[in-house]
Amino acid sequence: MFNQVKNTKVYEQIVEQIKSMVEDEILKKGDKLPSERVMAEDLGVSRASVREALRALEVVGLIESKQGAGNYIKEDFGGLISEPLSIMFMLQGSDPIDIFELREVIELETVVLAARKITDTQLEGIKDILNELKENFDEDQNVILDKKFHYMIAEASGNKLIIDVLEVLSQLIDNFIKDSRKNILADTSNKEELDKLHDKLYDAIKNRDESKAHYIMKEHFSLIKRYIS
Amino acid sequence: MFNQVKNTKVYEQIVEQIKSMVEDEILKKGDKLPSERVMAEDLGVSRASVREALRALEVVGLIESKQGAGNYIKEDFGGLISEPLSIMFMLQGSDPIDIFELREVIELETVVLAARKITDTQLEGIKDILNELKENFDEDQNVILDKKFHYMIAEASGNKLIIDVLEVLSQLIDNFIKDSRKNILADTSNKEELDKLHDKLYDAIKNRDESKAHYIMKEHFSLIKRYIS
Helix, strand or coil: CCCCCCCCCHHHHHHHHHHHHHHCCCCCCCCECCCHHHHHHHHCCCHHHHHHHHHHHHHHCCEEEECCCEEEECCCCCCCCHHHHHHHHHHCCCCHHHHHHHHHHHHHHHHHHHHHHCCHHHHHHHHHHHHHHHHCCCHHHHHHHHHHHHHHHHHHCCCHHHHHHHHHHHHHHHHHHHHHHHHHHHCHHHHHHHHHHHHHHHHHHHCCCHHHHHHHHHHHHHHHHHHHC | CCCCCCCCCHHHHHHHHHHHHHHCCCCCCCCECCCHHHHHHHHCCCHHHHHHHHHHHHHHCCEEEECCCEEEECCCCCCCCHHHHHHHHHHCCCCHHHHHHHHHHHHHHHHHHHHHHCCHHHHHHHHHHHHHHHHCCCHHHHHHHHHHHHHHHHHHCCCHHHHHHHHHHHHHHHHHHHHHHHHHHHCHHHHHHHHHHHHHHHHHHHCCCHHHHHHHHHHHHHHHHHHHC
């Protein structure tokens, strides 16, 4: 299965080989990797090197090691790379506003895609969330519903990558805007304005009016920005 | 410097502690980490565990190990996470079109930010590239110049995160659209149309006309999409 490796940066080559096997579809989601002993033999390296490579892939979120059962290619990549990304943002001294801006950039066009591609079932799902949002005055609940609303728009874009990236950005930004989000929703006049914007957004998507959807999403972000900058 | 760790997933806790130190600005870009021996002693774990954690951080691209000199927090995160991201895309069975679409999504709004924030020096830089592009008929050169043009627009957005993310997406997509990009630029009528669109884009940015810039970028992507889908 594996080939012998030569150089000093052994673990990099192991990662490289695993990558090739994924590329060639020898390894797929959920697959079990050979045991560390077998990999070490196949690769002609120490078990310590194999373990280094596996731990690295685990940190990155590509494999998971199940107690006593071995190592598996992950089924689900949710939360993947959000850890290293968040360390990077801190090291870069990234301004939370930059992260927020990237989220805005993506959401402005995601809603355009949603208006183009949304299905009737997805429209109903969004309508249900909006009704819940209007009837609910529990702040914590509203934060969750509000997030779900945006998630469902991303889902309607039909682009898995966009959904994942927005998820990661949301997680990162959550630490920064948690309080402001609560402040926005706690203010009754804001909540009313947001409910109105959400309704308009829903109508624009439903009517497949792409430029209207874009415009309303922009207004939506303007409202939020008044609170976070 | 470090605290003793308890649990089984030792390397995760080490990564966690390094993350905390970055958060608290005890560790900064370019800083040298303590030796593996010292870290193992501070943490009360084996050197093998420390090495696992360090290799993981290296794969993620957060630290680099310099031969004989020890481990350093990276100065530059270029190319960071593009490796794990590309493995993930393959495992997800991500459609290249999805990656392309996310790039379009980001570029459509990045040019809006550029129109809002660009400096005179940056405008001159873009003008120079466009002149080179028009005078040049070497395909390989044009591919590089064309990329540079888009990179400079991203730079003008003033958002480091957007620049990084577009870079990663570009790299990933390069493998997929390399040939189509050449095909587009090899066709003289396309090259003329692209030159015209680039000029219009430049004018819109220069005139701080955000919606025009957005509109032209959309046309620009329509032209490319005719070749890749």
